[in-house]
Amino acid sequence: MSGPVLLLTHHACLAHENFPDHPECPDRLRAVLSALEAEEFAPLLRDVAPEATEAQLLRVHPPAHVAAILAVRPGPGRFVPVDGDTGMNHASAGAALRAAGAAVAAVDAVCGPGAVLRAFCATRPPGHHAEPERAMGFCFFGNAVVAARHAQAAHGLARVAILDFDVHHGNGTQAMVWDDPSILFASSHQSPCYPGTGAEAETGAGNVFNATLPPGADGAAFRAAWAEHLLPAVERFAPELIVVSAGFDAHARDPLAQLRVREADFAWLTDEICHLAGRHARGRVVSLLEGGYDLSALASCAAVHLRALMA
Numbered sequence: 148m149s150g151p152v153l154l155l156t157h158h159a160c161l162a163h164e165n166f167p168d169h170p171e172c173p174d175r176l177r178a179v180l181s182a183l184e185a186e187e188f189a190p191l192l193r194d195v196a197p198e199a200t201e202a203q204l205l206r207v208h209p210p211a212h213v214a215a216i217l218a219v220r221p222g223p224g225r226f227v228p229v230d231g232d233t234g235m236n237h238a239s240a241g242a243a244l245r246a247a248g249a250a251v252a253a254v255d256a257v258c259g260p261g262a263v264l265r266a267f268c269a270t271r272p273p274g275h276h277a278e279p280e281r282a283m284g285f286c287f288f289g290n291a292v293v294a295a296r297h298a299q300a301a302h303g304l305a306r307v308a309i310l311d312f313d314v315h316h317g318n319g320t321q322a323m324v325w326d327d328p329s330i331l332f333a334s335s336h337q338s339p340c341y342p343g344t345g346a347e348a349e350t351g352a353g354n355v356f357n358a359t360l361p362p363g364a365d366g367a368a369f370r371a372a373w374a375e376h377l378l379p380a381v382e383r384f385a386p387e388l389i390v391v392s393a394g395f396d397a398h399a400r401d402p403l404a405q406l407r408v409r410e411a412d413f414a415w416l417t418d419e420i421c422h423l424a425g426r427h428a429r430g431r432v433v434s435l436l437e438g439g440y441d442l443s444a445l446a447s448c449a450a451v452h453l454r455a456l457m458a
C-alpha cells in the first residue's frame with residue numbers, strides 16, 4: 148500500500164465551458180467523478196481544490212497572460228473565444244484557477260509531513276497546451292509546470308519530472324521547461340496530430356524527451372516507447388517528484404486521435420511510474436487530468452489509473 152491517495156476537485160470545474168457542444172465538456176469530469184464513486188475508491192481522501200495564487204501562476208506565465216485570462220468574465224450564457232478551439236464562459240477563469248490550485252495543493256500534500264504520497268487532480272480545464280503567453284488547445288494555465296515550480300520554490304526540490312501520456316504533445320509544458328534542466332519533460336504522443344510539435348529531435352537543454360507514435364499504434368507500441376525510451380531517461384534523471392499529465396485520449400475509442408491504447412496499458416504505465424517514484428522520489432506522484440474525450444473510456448481509464456495509484 149502506498150498510503151492514502153488524495154483526490155482533489157472543485158465544482159467550478161464542472162461549470163466551465165469553452166463553447167456549446169465542445170469536446171472538452173463538463174460531462175468529462177462528471178464521468179470521472181462518477182467512476183470514482185465506486186466502493187473500491189471509498190479509501191480516497193477527498194478535498195476541495197483551492198485557487199492558485201497569482202504568485203504561483205507567475206512562476207510560469209508573464210503577468211500579462213495571467214491578467215488577460217482573469218479579466219475574461221462574460222455573463223451567464225455568453226462565450227468569449229481566446230483561441231481557435233478554446234473559449235471561456237462565466238466560470239472558466241475560476242475553473243482555471245482551481246485546476247492550477249489543485250496541482251499546487253497536491254504538491255503540498257505529497258511533499259508535506261503527512262502520509263499522502265500520491266494525489267490525483269480531477270479538474271478541468273487541462274493545462275499542457277497552454278503556452279507561457281497564450282491559452283491554446285482547451286488550456287489556460289500550465290498546471291503541470293505550476294506544480295513542478297511550486298515543488299521547487301516551496302519545498303526545495305531540485306529535480307522534478309513531468310510525464311505526459313496524453314495523445315497530444317504537451318507543447319506548452321515543453322515550451323515552459325525548454326531551457327530548464329531542473330525539470331525533465333517526457334511525452335508520448337501521436338504524430339502527425341495536433342498541435343504538430345514534439346518531434347524526437349526536440350530535446351531542449353537535454354531535459355526534453357519526445358516519443359512519437361503513428362496513427363493506429365497500439366498498446367504494445369505505447370508500452371515500448373515508455374519502457375525503452377522515456378522511462379530510462381526519467382530513471383537517469385532521478386526526480387524527487389513525478390508530475391503526470393494524465394490524458395486518456397490515446398484510448399482506442401477516443402474521437403480526437405487514432406491510437407489504440409487500452410485500459411491495461413494505462414494501468415501498466417501508472418504502475419511503472421509509481422515504481423520509479425518509489426526508487427527516486429520517496430514515492431511521490433502528483434497526477435493531473437488532461438484530455439480524454441470518449442466519456443466511457445475516460446471513466447474506465449481514470450478508474451484503472453486511480454486503482455494503480457492506490458496499489
Ligand SMILES: [Zn+2]
Nearest residue numbers: 313315396438
Ligand atoms: Zn489530448
